[in-house]
Amino acid sequence: MKCLVIYYKNGFMERENAKVDIEDRGYQFGDGIYEVVRVYNGKFFTLDEHLARFVRSATELHIKLPFTVEALTNLLEQLVEKNELINGYVYIQLTRGAADRIHNYADNLEPVLTMYSTVRERALSDIENGVDVYLHEDIRWLRCDIKSLNLLPNTLANTAAKNKGGHEAILHRGEIVTEASASNIFIVKNNELVTHPANNLILNGITRGKILQIAEDLKIPVKEEAFTIEELFAADEAFITNTGVEIGPINHVDDKAIGTGKPGPVTRKLQKAFEALLPS
Numbered sequence: 001m002k003c004l005v006i007y008y009k010n011g012f013m014e015r016e017n018a019k020v021d022i023e024d025r026g027y028q029f030g031d032g033i034y035e036v037v038r039v040y041n042g043k044f045f046t047l048d049e050h051l052a053r054f055v056r057s058a059t060e061l062h063i064k065l066p067f068t069v070e071a072l073t074n075l076l077e078q079l080v081e082k083n084e085l086i087n088g089y090v091y092i093q094l095t096r097g098a099a100d101r102i103h104n105y106a107d108n109l110e111p112v113l114t115m116y117s118t119v120r121e122r123a124l125s126d127i128e129n130g131v132d133v134y135l136h137e138d139i140r141w142l143r144c145d146i147k148s149l150n151l152l153p154n155t156l157a158n159t160a161a162k163n164k165g166g167h168e169a170i171l172h173r174g175e176i177v178t179e180a181s182a183s184n185i186f187i188v189k190n191n192e193l194v195t196h197p198a199n200n201l202i203l204n205g206i207t208r209g210k211i212l213q214i215a216e217d218l219k220i221p222v223k224e225e226a227f228t229i230e231e232l233f234a235a236d237e238a239f240i241t242n243t244g245v246e247i248g249p250i251n252h253v254d255d256k257a258i259g260t261g262k263p264g265p266v267t268r269k270l271q272k273a274f275e276a277l278l279p280s
């Protein structure tokens with residue numbers, strides 16, 4: 001179902017009434033940032049963490065946030081209420097604003113905030129049955145820690161994977177696996193979790209952070225270290241994490257089975273613990 005009421009620029013309005021300036025730098029340069037936050041049973045999940053990352057992305061790109069985190073939270077609560085959203089997402093985007101189309105930006109632009117919601121149920125089939133993924137060279141820039149609107153390398157990789165019948169593209173820089181086009185990746189080897197460190201080469205996923213917390217609680221050892229494609233193929237289990245799929249067990253990479261080719265016991269344990277955290 002389409003979101004009825006959105007927030008755009010200075011207030012709530014019907015989606016049809018939003019007029020995007022053709023010289024908005026988000027539109028022309030991808031000059032902006034975003035977040036996607038999950039709503040379960042009418043309640044936000046990990047909203048504070050998402051907004052903290054939003055603030056960080058804005059700060060790194062020198063985009064001024066038009067609201068405090070408290071005010072943003074309040075607007076998001078209003079958005080959910082106005083759309084009577086029970087299960088789905090809110091999308092939050094901030095562009096640097098509109099100006100004559102020149103590459104450099106002035107520091108007095110008025111940033112443009114867009115927020116809307118989408119109805120979506122949990123991806124139970126992917127969670128239960130697992131997903132197949134395909135490798136793709138990571139051709140992104142060197143600030144993947146910023147959740148910027150520049151997603152062309154991600155959309156190209158994701159489309160290539162989807163065209164092969166896969167769910168996700170696993171990105172690698174040479175031999176090193178970084179993350180996926182819209183998710184982080186973990187492998188399990190000898191009951192230990194391994195995932196790429198949260199540096200400039202990956203987006204530090206909020207779901208990834210939750211997995212690290214859960215692993216600590218469950219006393220599952222974690223190594224935040226880069227691993228290779230070879231190690232991925234030799235893993236006992238592997239899974240992707242993001243706001244949408246939560247924890248998606250990986251069955252096959254490039255048509256080759258990982259472990260048994262079915263969701264493994266460590267992945268199942270983490271899924272169970274994650275599910276227990278969801279608002280009821």
Ligand code: PMP
Nearest residue numbers: 182183184203205206207242243
């Ligand atoms: N990496 C990339 C490139 C992503 O786009 C996403 C989705 N936002 C993630 C990882 C996972 O982040 P999160 O768990 O916060 O959704």
